[in-house]
Amino acid sequence: MVLRLSLNLTNSSSIKLLQITDTHLFAPEDGSLLNVITLDSFQAVLGAIIEKKFQFDVIVATGDISQDHSEESYQHFVDSISVLKQPCFWLAGNHDYKPSMAGFFRPKKIFNLEHAFLSENWQIIILDSQVFGVSYGHLSKQQMLLLDSILREYHHHHTLILLHHHPILVGSDWLDRHALKDSIEFWQILRKYSNVKAILCGHVHQNIDRDIQNIRVLSAPSTCIQFKPNSKHFALDRLSPGWREIELYDDGSISTQVHRLMSTYFLPDLNTNGY
Ligand SMILES: [Fe+2]
Numbered sequence: 001m002v003l004r005l006s007l008n009l010t011n012s013s014s015i016k017l018l019q020i021t022d023t024h025l026f027a028p029e030d031g032s033l034l035n036v037i038t039l040d041s042f043q044a045v046l047g048a049i050i051e052k053k054f055q056f057d058v059i060v061a062t063g064d065i066s067q068d069h070s071e072e073s074y075q076h077f078v079d080s081i082s083v084l085k086q087p088c089f090w091l092a093g094n095h096d097y098k099p100s101m102a103g104f105f106r107p108k109k110i111f112n113l114e115h116a117f118l119s120e121n122w123q124i125i126i127l128d129s130q131v132f133g134v135s136y137g138h139l140s141k142q143q144m145l146l147l148d149s150i151l152r153e154y155h156h157h158h159t160l161i162l163l164h165h166h167p168i169l170v171g172s173d174w175l176d177r178h179a180l181k182d183s184i185e186f187w188q189i190l191r192k193y194s195n196v197k198a199i200l201c202g203h204v205h206q207n208i209d210r211d212i213q214n215i216r217v218l219s220a221p222s223t224c225i226q227f228k229p230n231s232k233h234f235a236l237d238r239l240s241p242g243w244r245e246i247e248l249y250d251d252g253s254i255s256t257q258v259h260r261l262m263s264t265y266f267l268p269d270l271n272t273n274g275y
Contacts, residue, residue, distance in 0.1 A: 002146065006117040007087070009057045015118045016056035017160075018049065018086070019244040021202035022064040022222035024095065027072035034236065034268040034275055038067065038224040041241045041266040043080055045223045048261055050083065054245055058118065059086050062202035062220070063093025063130075063164030066100065074104045082109065089113055092130045093164040093202055094137070094178070115150055117157070121250050125150050127163040135178040137165025137203070139186060147186075151193045158252040161190075161199045168217050170204055171230045178203070190215060197252050200244075206237065207244075207258045216254055220244035225268045225275075234274050241266055 009015050023042045024033050031038060059081065066073035081088055089111045092098050104110055116124045125147060129137035139147070151159065165180040167187070180186060190196050191213065198216040201208075205227040208219040221242035228235035242260035249255075 002115050002150070003113050004115040005111060005113055007058070007119075009119050013250060015058070015122055015248045016054075017246040017248070018054065018056045018059045018084075019062060019200060019220045019246060020045070020059060020081070020223060021062040021220050022093065022205055022224065023061070023077060024064055024067040024222070024224050025073040025076045026066075026068045027070035029076070031068070033067060034225050034272050036224045036266050036268045039076055039080070042077075042223040044261055044263070044266065045241050045243055046080060046083055048259070049243060052259070056245065057086060059084060059088040060124075060162055060200065061088055061090040062162060062200060063091050064095045064202060065090060065093070066096055069097035069100055071100045071103060074100055078104050078106065078110055087111060089116065089124070089126060089162070091126050091162060091164060092128060094130055094135050096130065098130070114146060118248070121158055121252075122160065122248050123150070123154055123157040124160045124162060127161065129163045129165040129180055137163070137178075137180040139163075139180065139182055144185060144189060148189050148192075151189070151195065155193055155195050157195060158248065159196045160248065161196060162201075163199070164202050166201050166204050166208070166217075166219060167199060168210060168212055170206075170208055172227065173232045174234050175204055175227060187213070198246075198254055200246070209256070218244065218246070218256060220258060221260060224266070236268050236270050236272070238264075238267060238270070240264060
């Protein structure tokens, strides 16, 4: 049975989403990743979102919620994101531990879903690309069938696909070794349909916005450390943590933009060569 939800977001002409990704939280509140206290940077991002007064309908959290698998790290996410009243769809990244996540289902707040109708015109398909214990992504046969069957059955809905791993090469050798491994099969499914408008992923800790076969492939900055684009080897960027805002219109078009903290307070240790 597909884990499905219908939201009634039809009282406006568009649907607005907030993408949060790669929070990498720890059990200790002062847990840090390469010198960035990830709970602090996440909460700073949430504070900036509130300050900006961006009106939105749904939050999507595209994985790597936790860095240490602990239930406490997920509790920190749930407690922190609760400053925003909107529902949050989350999915697992390579760093997540699904048994810990499963305990944090919260009616009307945190959702582990596979399919959601946002309105009469828009749907979201949420895929699980995690291969436990490794950094690259993979979609199981069951996930491929789920994608294919939803796209076939609800082909009149404009579609946004969410998954953690990037389904395209982004141009960084080290990161592209950790991409979605079976992206050829993934794109073969998408090519059969004309209703997929965008793919939203995490994992790359940078802003990606590409047009592939008329499908927008988007990622957002992490709420903690940023990876340097087009780098052969692991390298960090000086850019600040951030988030993405996305607006989905009735005609299937999309507008989106990335925002970052103004402060340079959350600068990681730039001399490190891995994490
Ligand atoms: Fe990550």
